[in-house]
Amino acid sequence: xxxxxxxxxxxxxxxxxxxxxxxxxxxxxxxxxxxxxxxxxxxxxxxxxxxxxxxxxxxxxxxxxxxxxxxxxxxxxxxxxxxxxxxxxxxxxxxxxxxxxxxxxxxxxxxxxxxxxxxxxxxxxxxxxxxxxxxxxxxxxxxxxxxxxxxxxxxxxxxxxxxxxxxxxxxxxxxxxxxxxxxxxxxxxxxxxxxxxxxxxxxxxxxxxxxxxxxxxxxxxxxxxxxxxxxxxxxxxxxxxxxxxxxxxxxxxxxxxxxxxxxxxxxxxxxx
Numbered sequence: 637x638x639x640x641x642x643x644x645x646x647x648x649x650x651x652x653x654x655x656x657x658x659x660x661x662x663x664x665x666x667x668x669x670x671x672x673x674x675x676x677x678x679x680x681x682x683x684x685x686x687x688x689x690x691x692x693x694x695x696x697x698x699x700x701x702x703x704x705x706x707x708x709x710x711x712x713x714x715x716x717x718x719x720x721x722x723x724x725x726x727x728x729x730x731x732x733x734x735x736x737x738x739x740x741x742x743x744x745x746x747x748x749x750x751x752x753x754x755x756x757x758x759x760x761x762x763x764x765x766x767x768x769x770x771x772x773x774x775x776x777x778x779x780x781x782x783x784x785x786x787x788x789x790x791x792x793x794x795x796x797x798x799x800x801x802x803x804x805x806x807x808x809x810x811x812x813x814x815x816x817x818x819x820x821x822x823x824x825x826x827x828x829x830x831x832x833x834x835x836x837x838x839x840x841x842x843x844x845x846x847x848x849x850x851x852x853x854x855x856x857x858x859x860x861x862x863x864x865x866x867x868x869x870x871x872x873x874x875x876x877x878x879x880x881x882x883x884x885x886x887x888x889x890x891x892x893x894x895x896x897x898x899x900x901x902x903x904x905x906x907x908x
Contacts, residue, residue, distance in 0.1 A: 664683065664687050668690070668764045669683065671764055672686045672764075675759065675790070675806075676794060676798070676802070676806070677805070677809075678798075680797060681797050681798070682793075682796070682797050685711075685793040685796055685797050686790070686793045686797075687766070688706060688707075688708055688711055688789070688793070689708050689711050689715075689786065689789035689790045689792065689793040690708065690764055690765055690766050690786060690789070690790075691706070691707050691708050691766045692707065692708070692765050692766060692767050692768070692776060692782060692786075692855070693707035693708075693709060693854070693855040694767050694768035694770070694776065694855040694856065695707070695766050695767055695768045696768075696855075697768065697853070697854055697855045708785060708786060708789035709785070711788075711789040711792040711793055712785045712786075712788045712789045712792065713792075714792035714795065714796070715787075715788035715789050715790065715791035715792030715793075715795070716747070716788045716792075718791055718792060718795045718800070718803055719747055719788055719791050719807065720743065720747055722800075722803065722804050722807045723743050723746050723747055723807070723811075724739070724743055725804075726807075726812060727739050727742055727743055740829065741829050742821055744828075744829060745820055745821060746811065746817075746820055746821065748879075748880070748883065749780050749781055749784035749877060749879075749880050750780060750784075750880075751820050752783070752784035752787045752788065753779075753780040753781075753783040753784045753787075754816060754820075755787055755810055755811050755814060756783035756784065756786060756787040757783065758810070758814060759810055761783060761786055761787060761790070762777035762778060762782070762783055762786075763777065765777055765782060765783075765786050768855070772856075776856075779876065780876075780880075781875070781876035781877050781880065782876075784877075790806075791803055791806060791807065794806050827883055827886035827887040827889075827890050828843075828882060828883055828886040830886070830890055831843050831863070831865075831886045831889055831890055834890070834893060835865060840865060840866055841865070841866065843863050843864065843865055843886070843889070844863065844864045844865075845861055845862070845863050845882050845885065846861065846862050846863075846864070847859055847860070847861050847878065847881075848860050848861065848862055848872075856876070857876065858874055858875065858876055859874065859875060859876070859877070859878045859881045860872065860873070860874045860881060861873050861874075861878060861881040861882050861884075861885050862885060863882070863885040863886055863888075863889050865889065870888070870889035870892050870893070871884075871885035871886060871887065871888030871889035871890075871892065872884075872885055872888060873885035873886075873887070873888065
């Protein structure tokens with residue numbers, strides 16, 4: 637795994653021109669720079685990586701901030717994968733009695749945006765997100781999706797800067813050792829998995845998720861998604877991330893199915 641990290645870090649995190657890099661790095665306040673040092677527990681080798689991890693896309697899209705570094709979306713993509721691997725490794729080693737389906741469901745409960753936003757709030761990450769001047773600062777700093785994205789981006793930055801073990805150390809400190817970690821594992825949050833299990837057990841086609849509407853500016857989009865089973869729309873969800881909208885839609889579908897089962901009238905499966 638460390639060899640993979642060395643190969644990945646061989647690809648430089650470039651900026652256009654030396655002056656652009658220096659200007660971008662200088663935008664971090666001393667308070668945020670100190671916060672990042674304390675968050676990682678040691679000296680940071682590449683502060684620009686962490687600044688990118690904190691950069692909300694509104695800063696890039698803001699016309700008054702044309703010299704800003706790139707947003708944290710690419711680092712969020714990387715951090716999401718690194719976090720998924722680390723949580724999978726932890727669960728595999730610490731829950732040997734759990735089957736594959738249970739492990740997948742538990743991991744989903746930990747790495748979804750709601751849980752990650754809570755972990756981000758526990759370290760006051762929202763206070764340090766870099767935003768465009770025209771952005772709604774209060775709402776974005778409290779936004780579930782913005783907090784989750786920044787949290788995953790920080791993990792991606794640590795991975796590139798310090799390697800997999802340091803990223804694991806961060807996950808241990810700020811996720812696994814958090815007081816609400818056990819509570820999150822116990823909660824039934826992964827409605828998409830539950831809906832799949834239901835359709836499989838009733839010999840139905842898999843759920844079909846469809847984006848029916850996108851609204852808002854590029855840096856603040858909201859997606860509305862429906863979920864269908866047997867050509868019936870059973871749920872609708874709206875959120876800033878598609879996967880969160882899908883979870884909301886799946887939750888609504890499971891609630892509807894539960895109501896139908898309780899009334900012994902289940903048109904979804906065609907039985908009564």
